[in-house]
Amino acid sequence: MRHDRLFYGLLTGLFVLFLFSAGCGKKGDPIPPRIIRPAPIVDLSVVSAEEGILLTWTLPGPLQPIGSFKLLRSETVKGSEACPGCPQEYRPLRTVTVADDRLHRAEERKFSYVDGDVSVGHYYSYRLVVCNPAGVCGAESNPAGLIHTAAEGSVKDLRK
Numbered sequence: 656m657r658h659d660r661l662f663y664g665l666l667t668g669l670f671v672l673f674l675f676s677a678g679c680g681k682k683g684d685p686i687p688p689r690i691i692r693p694a695p696i697v698d699l700s701v702v703s704a705e706e707g708i709l710l711t712w713t714l715p716g717p718l719q720p721i722g723s724f725k726l727l728r729s730e731t732v733k734g735s736e737a738c739p740g741c742p743q744e745y746r747p748l749r750t751v752t753v754a755d756d757r758l759h760r761a762e763e764r765k766f767s768y769v770d771g772d773v774s775v776g777h778y779y780s781y782r783l784v785v786c787n788p789a790g791v792c793g794a795e796s797n798p799a800g801l802i803h804t805a806a807e808g809s810v811k812d813l814r815k
Contacts, residue, residue, distance in 0.1 A: 693719055693786065694714075694785070695715070695795060696797070697796065698713050698715075700799050701800065706769050706771055707770050708779055708781075710783070713766075714765075714766070714785070719787065721788075722753065722789070723753065726770070727746065727781065727783070729746070729779070729800070733776070739780070743800075745780070774803065775803055780799065782798055
């Protein structure tokens, strides 16, 4: 009986020793998940039209899945007081999904959108942010701005 107690005591001690030794040591630093952000738009341009301001842009880099575009706009009420080279206060205008009817897709990578909520004589500056379907967004695009005159023609003519 004494041998059984000694045997079970040694067995329990070895088991406890094994548990403590298995948890020791450095396994490696944790690696954060890699988040791939969409590339920013670099060729945003704007043109005044009868229907509003036509924004056009092209997706850069390799074609990635796109979920939406966040439109940012800055407005100066008096166009004569506008300072195109100065920092602008951009505010979210709207988020347009790829399936939205207001977004026009000319080619695989080329898009356009008409901002119809504008007034003649006001200065408008825009920026775009591309977001993937998971909601991860890239950096802001280049700024593009103008004083709205509505004298350029119709959007249909300008999209050609």
